[in-house]
Amino acid sequence: MIRFGKLQRAIGPITQKELTKQLRSFEKRGLVMRTVYPEMPPRVEYCVTDLGRTLKPTLDSLAHWMTEHREQLIQESTSSTESAESSLKMISASGSRTLTGNDK
Template identity: 50%
Template sequence: MGNQLFKDSVETTLKVIGGKWKMVILCHLTDGVKRFGELKRAMPDITQKMLTQQLRELELDGIIHREVFSQVPPKVEYSLTDYGETIHRVLGVMADWGQKHQERSELV
């Protein structure tokens, strides 16, 4: 697994979904469509500016879909695209590893 293609692929993945908040956002969106306010309430430590920035980046990468409804007050919903749905496998592997790490940490 130490070949250059492997390293480049991991780097590409991290460019798209890396950082403190993107994976958390994606976890919330695996439950279904969410409005901006719902995401913000689910992640109270993220600033509105950072949430907006992370959502825009995920949208530009084709991972999430942003739907704007023309009404007052404005309503915006976010969901995973078909391509974004493929992140479930990655999240599952990360969750498994995290659980094992927590169990290991409790033994130390």
């Protein structure tokens, strides 16, 4: 079992709203079990179900792949960000003019 706050701190930068949304989705699919304790302040704990545990080999493999290709993934992410920034600059430079397929 793991408490919500500890889980949020462990997985890094994620909003409470997004983590709650993801955990509720996992709960709906039977991957985690949610337990709410009627205390003040409220306490909520999550536990991976037997079905959720069947994903461990797949997730371990994905984590290994991501570690192996970390540098390339970071490079691609940076390239995508630079491309998006260039597009925004181009749009800003064009002012309110609408770009069409004939614009170069």
